Amino acid sequence: MTAQTGYGLITTPQTVAEAVAAMAGGAVPIAGATWLLRAPLRHEPMPDRLMSLRCLTEVQALDIGPERAVIGAMVTHDALAGALAGQPDLAGLATAAGASANPGIRRIATLGGNLGAAGFAASDLVPALLAADVTAVLATGSGLQSLPMAAFLAGRGGGGLILRVEIARSARRAAHARLPMRKAGDYPCAIVSVSADVSGGTIRDIRIAVGAVESTARRWSSLEDRLTGTALDPARAEAAAREMSDDFTARDAVDAPGWYRLSVLPVLLRRAFTQIKV
């Protein structure tokens, strides 16, 4: 179906193939619209050819199984937070989805839109998905593509319809710590998302992702190496993070200067570790 007027149009493809073809013809996917509709505020043009994803069943999946979790691109933050409640290995993603933005936005903003908003540095889901080591599945002109999150982020903007992310379930524990300038409702100025394999109080393997500090979230590999094989100790993790926080080139923006983002990172790591330890 096409909602066409004298001003612009929104097409509603019925199949993924139609959607991919529409994108090739210049149509821009629109999901929750919470990023796209603010384009004028960012002094960016609003695309005049949009494509609604609401009729595509392939982007609606929300299946949290014992072996694998599958989360479709059109799943809202609100729905995601509800579906992930009580799952220790996905607790970081649950917090990211449930604490982001505000309740009204969480009811409309989607996973796909959060991943697709390349200019949005303070995304909560991106670092949580990096820590969860998800695979993003995209539909492109040359077929389906499965990409680890880091590769997806590096190629973002290259097109492709995000269909879903897939997560292998495990006995790991995860946490997500964020610092908005007010208690809630603002963008976080720094985010730490952690997923750890802990046994006998020792970290066997750990993934630490940092968001909102640089323009795109990324793993903190040097700190992961340093903490692997050590005791799960929030104070020690904070001290190590403080020593290593110059691994990041923090961005200055209207909500916070770069030095501030760096100075709160170690505290956020401690908070995430404290959550995992409980």
Added chain:
Amino acid sequence: MPIELTLNGESIALDIDPRTPLLDVLRDRHGLTGAKAVCREGFCGACTVHIDGQAVPSCLRPIGLLQGCNVVTVEGLTAPGTLNRVQQAFIDHDVVQCGMCFPGMVMTLTTFLDGTPNPNRDEVKSALVGNICRCTGYERIIDAVLSIRSEGVA
């Protein structure tokens, strides 16, 4: 092809730019000025309406995504001349100051109480994270909400 939806119980058809925010349609075309245009970026909640039973900011809902949706504004929440229990509690507790934020507050809290009939203070605060009030300091609003919990007065 016009976009068809239900607005406060009436079917309407709109042949306009599908990127137009619902907020502008409400205020400029239908004279429904209860939803306020304040931040226009999803932060303040003054434009909150119900779409298919969910409280969401109308400033970030392009009309082109609302085909077949059921939109209710504060004007359509109750029969003319009547108040719902949230509105009545706000009057009873003398909560309102300038009033700019209140239509949005009413819309948010009405659906919140439907889903969470016995909230505690923190739950009410969390529900209101996206509804900013520049005048009141919030505490009396929360008192008013707690007074109409289904289990009674706080």
